[in-house]
Amino acid sequence: MARFLQQIVTSKCIFFIIIIVASCSPPEDPIKCSTSTNRNCTITNSYGAFPDRSTCHAAQVTYPQSEKDLISIVAIATKAKRKMKVVTRYSHSIPKLVCPDGNNGLLISTQNLNHVIEINRSNMTITVESGVTLRQLIEEAAKGGLALPYTPYWWGLTIGGLLSTGAHGSTLWGKGSAIHDYLVQIRMVTPGQLEEGYAVVRTLDEGGPEMDAASVSLGVLGVISQVVYRIDDRVSTDVRGNGLLDHPGFRPQASPALLALRLSGKE
Numbered sequence: 001m002a003r004f005l006q007q008i009v010t011s012k013c014i015f016f017i018i019i020i021v022a023s024c025s026p027p028e029d030p031i032k033c034s035t036s037t038n039r040n041c042t043i044t045n046s047y048g049a050f051p052d053r054s055t056c057h058a059a060q061v062t063y064p065q066s067e068k069d070l071i072s073i074v075a076i077a078t079k080a081k082r083k084m085k086v087v088t089r090y091s092h093s094i095p096k097l098v099c100p101d102g103n104n105g106l107l108i109s110t111q112n113l114n115h116v117i118e119i120n121r122s123n124m125t126i127t128v129e130s131g132v133t134l135r136q137l138i139e140e141a142a143k144g145g146l147a148l149p150y151t152p153y154w155w156g157l158t159i160g161g162l163l164s165t166g167a168h169g170s171t172l173w174g175k176g177s178a179i180h181d182y183l184v185q186i187r188m189v190t191p192g193q194l195e196e197g198y199a200v201v202r203t204l205d206e207g208g209p210e211m212d213a214a215s216v217s218l219g220v221l222g223v224i225s226q227v228v229y230r231i232d233d234r235v236s237t238d239v240r241g242n243g244l245l246d247h248p249g250f251r252p253q254a255s256p257a258l259l260a261l262r263l264s265g266k267e
Helices: 002-022 067-079 134-143 159-164 209-214 255-263
Strands: 031-033 039-043 056-062 084-087 106-109 116-120 125-129 183-191 199-205 223-230
Touching: 067 106, 067 183, 067 199, 067 223, 084 223, 116 134, 125 134, 134 159, 159 223, 183 209, 199 209
Parallel strands: 056 106, 084 106
Antiparallel strands: 031 039, 039 056, 116 125, 125 223, 183 199, 183 223
């Protein structure tokens, strides 16, 4: 009997250990700086390495709290003829789009540009800052009785990042599967001339050629500060369908195939 009870206790302990190990957490901050003033920094992506396995260096990272802060940062860097790159909360993109190309480069993080500006139920639109995550957007939209017609699969993406990189999902209706297809307006801070104070806030509306360029700009035209996004009504819970997650990246793969792929350096 004593041995039987010991086995039960051991089983419970193993069970609790499994629960703890299985818990998940978001990726680490992709930016690491050696000083408290956010200087002498390195950046990678949420996967922990860029495809070439190298680490990108930057002289400094800034964290604007508002569009006003963003304008000031862009103006100062433009006046100093300093290279700038925008980095999102987890720097999820696999390509090295965030690397400022040199140890004197400046990173502008949208991590703190994470506020919801307005939810317009009658127009079915939501206005947010570019650092708002997809999860936050979905939750805030739900409070207004609205929902996105489709989304990418990971909630940690930021709105500015997924727009700039042409992120897409799947949908039952609407214009298409690209997120920027439902974009109504963008506010973007770009470098300016001396007479413009070295920074310009541009408001771009849907239907214009500038909007088409800015909505998938890869961050090279300026820093997106705010976006107005169209959101549609929720699908009723009694709607029937036969949805299937059939993306090749999410299918089971044979272990030898995964091993060969990793040894080749392509994963």
